[in-house]
Amino acid sequence: MQQRDFLYQGKAKTIYRSDVPGTLIVRFRDDITAFDGEKKDVLTMKGRYNAEVSAFFFRMLEENGIRTHFLGMIDPDTMAVKELAMIPIEVIVRNVAAGSIVRRYPFTEGAPLDPPVIVIDYKDDTRHDPMLNDDLILALGLATREELDRIKAMALTINEILRAHLAERGITLVDFKLEFGRGDAEICLGDEISMDSMRLWDAETGQSMDKDVYRFDKGDVVAEYSRVAQRIIT
Ligand SMILES: Nc1ncnc2c1ncn2[C@@H]1O[C@H](COP(=O)(O)OP(=O)(O)OP(=O)(O)O)[C@@H](O)[C@H]1O
Ligand SMILES: [Mg+2]
Structure with a gap:
């Protein structure tokens, strides 16, 4: 497969057309x-650890009947994906209270959320990704009722698959963010599942193993991403 025109550069990934x-x-x-x-850096090797973990989870999800955009790896930091018409929402699944939900609502950090809580934000940096609800999603025409129900059901199934895999490796899946798009009429999981998009805690020590290490200067980010990636994929 050959790389063609540059399509889009986001904050962490660059998208190209292919032949x-x-x-x-x-x-x-x-x-x-x-x-x-507001905070930004370049951390050598970070891209490939995220790509590696994303590819691993996409494969695992496909084996479990979840449709994803993943087609295969081209390089350690580069994957081929099915082009989707992305739906501009961030679907966040939370198993444990942490981060923004604790700042905005009276949850105690670390409190289990059972059943898991799904929060959907509007993907719009200029508006600081405001939280949506079903009525807003329908009124904005972002998705149909059927699509929204499907997306939520997929998100919960994905949560169970990821959570079980990580728990076996002594990692608590605190929360994570998904993006979906329309494939050939079918809703598909797109984007990434990585240390940038998941909040992971060591089940024993409670230590952060994700982008919080970067956000809050908790240690050597790349060394942590490398360790976590190894724990996840082996
Ligand atoms: N299969 C796909 N087809 C089309 N676009 C996709 C697909 N998967 C992901 N994307 C889009 O590609 C972009 C990935 O870039 P990236 O994640 O770096 O930036 P961003 O989402 O704009 O910003 P950020 O996630 O940092 O807020 C996103 O806009 C994402 O929605
Ligand atoms: Mg993104």
């Missing part, structure tokens, strides 16, 4: 940002 119609090439860059892009 195969309907297939895109996604390069996970070493750029890392936090707090709406």
Whole structure:
């Protein structure tokens, strides 16, 4: 597969067309940002650890009947994906209270959320990704009722699959963010599942194993991503 026109550069990934119609090439860059892009750095190897973990989970989800955009790896930091018409929402599944939900609502950090809580934000940096609800999603025409129900059901199934895999490795899946798009009439999981998009805690020590290490200067980010990636994929 050959890389063609540059399509889009986000905060952490760059998307290119390929010579195969309907297939895109996604390069996970070493750029890392936090707090709406206020904090940013370049961390060598970070892109490939995220790509590696994303590919691993996409494969695992496909084996479990979840449709994803993943087609295969081209390079350690680059994957081929099915082009989707992305739905501009961030679907966040929370198993444990942490981060923004604790700042905004009277939850105690670390409190289990059972059943898991799904929060959907509007993907719009200029508006600071405001939280949506079902009525807003329908009124804005972002998704149909059927699509929204499907997306939520997929998100919960994905949560169970990821959570079980991580728990076996002594890792608590605190929360994570998913993005979905429309494939050939079917809703597909897109984007990434990585240390940038999941909040992971060591089940024994409670230590952060994700982008919080970067956000809150908790240690060597790349060393942590490398360790976590090894724990996840082996
Ligand atoms: N299969 C796909 N087809 C089309 N676009 C996709 C696909 N998967 C992901 N994307 C889009 O590609 C972009 C990935 O870039 P990236 O994640 O770096 O940036 P961003 O989402 O704009 O910003 P950020 O996630 O940092 O807020 C996102 O806009 C995402 O919605
Ligand atoms: Mg993104």
